[in-house]
Amino acid sequence: MRKSTGGRTRPTLWGATALVSLMTLAGAAHGQQYHQAPMLDGTDLPPVEERLPANPLVVTPVESVGTYGGTWRSALRGGLDNAWIARTVAYDGLVRYNREWNEIVPNLAESWEVSADATTYTFHLREGLKWNNGTPFTSADIAFAVELFSEPSYGVGGFIKNPSNPVTVEVVDDTTFKFVFEKPNGVIMDELASVNGFTVVSLSKDYCSQFYPKYNPDAAAQAKAAGFETWELWMTDRCSWATETIRWANPELPMMNAWMIDEPLTGDASRATFVRNPYYWKVDTEGNQLPYIDHLSMRVSDSLEELTLMALNGEIDFQDRHIATVANQPLFFDGQEAGDYRLGENVPSNMNTMVLQFNMNHVDPKRAELFQNKDFRVGISQLIDRQEIIDVIFTGQGEPFQAAPRPESPFYDEEMAKQYTEFDPDAAAAAFEAAGLGARNGDGFYTFADGSPLVVTIDMISTVRPEWIDMMELLQLQIEAGGIDIELNNIDRTLYYEKRPAGDYDAQIWQGDGGLDVIQEPRYYMANGDESVWAYRWAQWFQGSRPEIAEEPAPWAKEQMDLFNQLRGEGDPVKRDDLMKQILAIAKENFPVIGISLPGNGYYIARNNMRNIAEPMLHAYLFPTPGPYDPFQWYFAAE
Template sequence: MKRILLSGVALVLLPGAVLANCPNITVADMQGVSAGAYPNQLELSEFQSAASCEMNYSENPSIAALNSQIDGNGKLASVADRLPEEPLVIIPYASIGQYGGTFNALSNATEAGTSDFLSTRHQTMFRYSDDLQTVVPNVAKSWAWNDDFTQLTITLRKGHKWSDGSAFTSADVAFWYNNLMMDTNIIENAKDYTLAGGEPMVVTTPDAQTVVFDLAAPKPGLIETFSASFIQPFQPRAFLGQFHPDINAGADALAQAAGFESGYDVIRAYFGSSDWTDTPTMMFIKPNEVDNLPANTMPTLESHIIIAEDAEGRHMVANPYFHQVDTAGNQLPYINEQDERYVPDTEVRILKLINGEVTYKAQSVSLDNLPILLDNADAGNYSVDVNPGITMPVISFNVTSEDLAKREIFGDLRFRTAMSIAMNRDEINEVVYFGLGEPEQFTGITPLPEFIDAKWKSHETGFDQDRANALLDEIGLVDADGDGDRDLPNGDPFVLNIQFSTQAHSAQLMEIAAQNWVDVGVASVVKEVTSDEFRSAQSANQLDVTSWGQGGTLGVSMGSNQWYVPPFGTYFDTRTGMLWAEWVDSDGANGVEPPEYVKGMMVDINILQSSAPGSDGQIGAGQRLVEAMASNLLFLGTVKASEPVYRSNDLQNIVQFKTTSYDFYRTYPYNPSQWWLSE
């Protein structure tokens, strides 16, 4: 006999009895239904068993109209036929939502300040729950490792469909790996997360719902990659495969009929030529080329799909085949549409926020914006949460500068030490972060695990102008011409070319750091640029000084080597040692050979990634990596501070985040598919 509370009334079920409708439980009110294996979600069979009910499905009353706007989609079947055989049941935080409304998003540019919005519709195999500790199923129904982390088996949901209604199967995962990530015509160099022990994985598909990753070396961090990043390890084989020469012998002819030179060109137009999932959708930019192609954007598993895009922004509508339902059987998402506008000017973005024109924003909203946001919150009908961050702004010097005289200076640890202790981090904390932050050195892994000495967080962070001056004198940076500024040892003026983007951090931070350096005789020219300009100049090895938000959890380092292998970041991060990276990529044939401590980090990151969590191998490698990164000051840490999250008061079922962090993929742990708009 089972007892369930429904709206405060005790209902006793006899053994074998089943409710016609399932109880509409929420996280706030579980109505006596037992929690499942994972926080805030259950598999359908698990939910029906726990609640002794049989779920009936409902759909958004506007879904047919929304579907009609998706290029390439046909007439919709019933919602039960559109959902997987066992959809994922999401337990809403506070309430069963109402369908409708438009989520208004604000980004800096096409690929700048967009990831917090992308995360609201993002989907991958797994995700972290909101406790930021538990990895939970999502697109995948389950997974299993073998004993030594060399084989990962993933089970998908039977009947899961892409946004155009075509079947999503294990073949789409194998296609992503074998035909996109491992094809040098698309991805020139294999990403480190697609390798294990430096070798490609073997991806097999025993059946339509099973994918097996066989690894040449243990890599337990692969789960992290598939849980807490923008990477989506699946792509629509039926859609893109028709343009892939290895799958369709007529791929090039098909592409040429649409005005492209080859099938690869079509794939790059749809998929891009990197693993970043938020690039502009080329078919909207070239509408004349769409007529002979299947659709103007490829199918997705995300909660919303792009239906329009131009230089000003993008518009999305709800995915009619999305794989999640709430506890009342309503297909998610609740929100009908998403609209993203690009606003490169910081002051204009802030104006839109205080006017209440935005539904949610975290990225590119810095703590120095907090006073004006709080002052206008009531009038703008929004709230601002302040959450701890994981990353912090870091500053690096171009250790492989094309200017050989500067390269020698930047490569000298005494110079990097002088510049670190010349920075007044306490002033930065007070002025930029209202004293709410903590001055720290960059250690690579943040927060530091217990097995790593906390001393590295404060390494060479003390403000000491006298010692900084002495170190600069020692390496020959003296004022040779008496103009008050230090000159290079060869007598040429020494001026730092500093470019930065406010997507990464406050302008005040860089202005204070630059003034601190001027105070010890190092002339600095500071210029704010767009993130695209910054990334382009950095990648071309044109900058003296780079800066961005940087850092990641131990789990991130277990899945990605980017902080420890030149150039120590992706195109979207701050990087240094571009010519060291060229040397590594060419096996020493080109570029500049990196120093031994860098080679040591490259060895240790492989040990860390191939070691079982908590093992001696992982602990030893982690300790060595942090010591090498912090002691050599490749990246100067500044201040780790809390960060604001802006949210409209009309946005329901949103809870305060435990961290404002890219590392768990921003909103992803908080189930934005169950957010809804009250007006």
């Protein structure tokens, strides 16, 4: 067995300027005096010493020990904007990443051991952990969550529902349990340390078992009495079991986070609020129970203009999501003094401002054949004047770049990042000829080989990145000048996702995930999951989750999948990295998707009196910024 209270995941990304590590892993010294927030004084809660575990997690503040109080104001763009809550409230799994994103460190679990064959992971919870309602948090809650997420009627579940390597949970005692896999699992710790790690610690057995027939034989009847057709719908409503969209809609749902639901996020909410969890299990170096900030208040609005105006008026204390756009940056820079805020730097994990994905699994065989042809994709790439896009849209920030690991990544390959990025219409014409396109018609556009019209429709969602509209309009002009007729289709996000299983779409765009989190987010390097839009049906073949639409992949894609299965079963991180390099080499050779440019650094907005905020921050979703920088130790300094 390999014993650990922390595990290295990849070489340091930040070099000599690495931020100071946040975690003091040892427990509080014997006889430590604990303190609570003044807002809890005079309540009928047990003393703070009884609410904390025997070994609270001691957190070293970024700058200084803080003071209690205040409300952190931010905003959500619409009632389905759960990602901001996940990044600010919910980053508390069994383990977590440190601030440098180069090590996995203890969290709810204070230690763990890994079997030599990487099939058994034994975790030890902190003794005396409690949900925010005061009931014990134990190994039984982990087992219950895995049991619920394993239900066939629950659609997804990450590693819990991986058909190629199922997991079972063995409860040893209240604080000890084991994840036991059928085959080696070398990547589970990264899964648990990411934003996805919230899943296995999100369901209280004491509360949620009342909705489950196995533990409550009357659950089906009680569900109907409560107005639900099935117990599954009842469970979904009360425990957010089957959908992320209502996870924050039930104030009764127990949580282990620093703040708990106060005003829920419902479909018609104009605001969602959170209040400190009196049973939160972390303290600072002086024994002050965290968090420092009492309340979180999130305005819910579909209007980007309203959110931007709130920030300019000093009505947002910290935020980057939605408002920190390229177009807004000059406004926010000029408004710092009037709004009493500052701009901090985000270093993105994204490797691209936009990735263009042609659907190789199109239901139209003629289109599928064309989009699978590498020469066609190369020709499209060589028609894109990336420098014009960078200069016009991003005021010169960034550089031409394909879908490839970022320069800061240990997987960086300059040839992969720069291939086919030169604007070269003559080379594009030669590539189209090699791809077998027909001659140009009277309008100057290429046809299919049989002479039929070729029009490529590119789906987009402008609400995700406002700059995509301008990018795509420029890109359309550039590609059409080279002879490919392009139509832009700006659609609703729901429809955008619904089109994928049907397979009846030409191309879609998205941002360039996987620049630093290369192994964890390989969607553009291989067809590994639902976000590999360029080969959605190959990904279903790999996952085994939708056999009715799965298609057998091309030999090169199957080779990648074999390598990735080896990687997932490899316990040695050096060998995992070598396998990933082989996967990337195949991606480099076959060029499945087209990138535009390497993003420049982003920014966040923070009120001038908000302290303990790190700068710069590495910015990602799997490393759910700002969560790994511990907002629970942020505080408002006296002005």
